[in-house]
Amino acid sequence: MDNTLLPAGHGLMMSIAAVERDTGLSKDTLRVWERRYGFPQPARDPQGERAYPLDQIERLRLIKRLLDVGHRPSRLVHLDMSDLRALSERTADAQGLDGPIRRRALRTTPPTNTPATPTSHGRAHLLASASAPTWSAQVPGPTPQWVERCLVHVDRHDPIGLRRELAHCQNRLGLARFISDLAAPLLTAVGNGWLRGRFQVYQEHWVSHYLQQALHAAIQTFPVLNDDSHPRVLLSTLPGEHHSLGLLMVECWLCLEQAQPINLGPQTPVWDLVHAAQACHADVVALSFSAYAQPQLITDALPELRQKLPPHIELWVGGSHPLLQRRPPEGVTVLNDMPRLTDIVSDWRQRHAPAPTEG
Template identity: 55%
Template sequence: MNNALQLSIAAVERDTGLSKDTLRIWEKRYGFPTPQRDGQGERTYPVDQVERLRLIKRLLDVGHRPGRVVSLPAQDLLALAERSADAQGLLPGQVRRRGQTAAPEANDGDGVLARWTGSPAGHPTLPPGPHIDWVHTCLLAVDQHDLIAVRRALRRALAQEGIARFITSVVNPLMVAMGDGWLRGRFQVQQEHAVSQAVQQALCAALHQLPLPQADDAPRVVLSTLPGEAHGLGLLAAEAWLTLLGAHPINLGPQTPLWDLVQSAEALQADVLAVSFTAAAPAPLVQDTLTELRSKLPRHVALWAGGQHPLLHRRPPADITVLGQISDLSTTVQSWRQAHPRRVPSAA
């Protein structure tokens, strides 16, 4: 690999999802990465170290601790990645199949989603036909670097499955399978990014087909992530799910500063502020920052935290509702409405 190319610390942060502070801490604590310095004394990173950092980030995302993996050589990281993929129940070449995720109607609360499992408004439902494993179809297209075929499959899946099933039976298992494939070396990072972008485009198209929220729809839910959490795919999925439930989602996009979140909750008259975390989010972000956010929000504004971060489920901060799966929004919204009957229109 040609190491002549050097990336700045800002470029590495964008490319890997690892913050600048994390990179500096690892350099001091674990002796990796080992950046060089440019003419201005700023850190620069050769591309082989960036590739290794990407692999470390993926291992963190599936639950490994920095102290175990950061100092490992590249070959040991690859071996660990293979074992980690095996531990998730996948044999080489296999992907997760449809049907492993519970159907959304099973956790639908008041049945709002039943109207939307066929097709979104403006999308005709395709006539019955042979079963199509959309995830498998997309993965085969990714293998061929045929991103147009991926986009075409996602559009057809959305039309045939409807938005709710599209999220639970296509989007979620597809992104899991892409991550597992990346761990095994089946896919490159640019393929994963391209699929993520295609899924985001499909979700945006679905949202445009749904009716806009009404002023009195409740709860009003402001969606975002905290600085350091750059992933916006979960926010789009939550926005779509909340819209299906007749709530009023307001998506600010990722990485909104804490005080801006507090001010937005007040300015937008939010009933709920919902933030999400990836599995590899720093522990202080999940515990300290989330606790600080709760302390600064008015008591009448509920705080929901979504994602699979272990700390959310082992030691959730006080007075915060934790959602592990996107479908958990159904019962959580229903519970909120039961606790706030005066805020819910009679037709909801």
């Protein structure tokens, strides 16, 4: 009942749980908007549960995309589809096809002394994008040639061709450059193409799916490490941050760095993070925040997590949210670019190296 289309008097309908999974908008958000703004307006199925018509779901998808690039719900929820599409076009014009909205992105000074490409040791420079929050604030430049080749397959509705292209690019580029030169900017380009009406939501879904497949396959090629010289890093996001693909990119980078990542996926509640960190004997809990995360996640939930974690478990936080740059919580290590993350991993190893024996 919570994952299928529901027949009702108004045609095909979806349950609230299915709408949550399809749009990324939580059940609580949908209910609050219904009370506060009068939209969405679900019908009721024979059991009295909310059931949403497909035209409202399409509108909710577009609202969610605009929320992800910085618009406020109070501005969006009252707009009809034609106005939302017009706003999407203006937003895409403001940000271009290759990066985040300029008025927001330019608030952050790009990191200095950052290599244009990762080193041969796998320092994968993960680019920032709304769809894949990462530990870098650099504003992307022109669309890389590898991305253009993949977009041709997306335009042609050719997922099999995209799979072949991704496999070819991964073999040609190596994993580090595959992430920096292809995966992250491809997600940005597809997301912005969706805003412009160039791509449909199902195209975005299969692009994300095949990128995840490629990254999962790459992770499986790394040996499973099992000694105390490799930090055990628990990866997740807090509730409200849905971006699992960004976590997967960071997991790949940690594998390249010979760490031991444990990826819980997105949206893990604070107490679950605490219990998981202790049960898994984690050395570090690492979280990612997009630029548009709710401020309360940083001002309230992050200090709460730090307080509940045992002191010996470090808390690393990455992302492009302005609050992380201005006033990070006490006891939290902020990683806003790859060189910093590299230094922190190296520093952890030095601090936990066994003491030299005498004689």
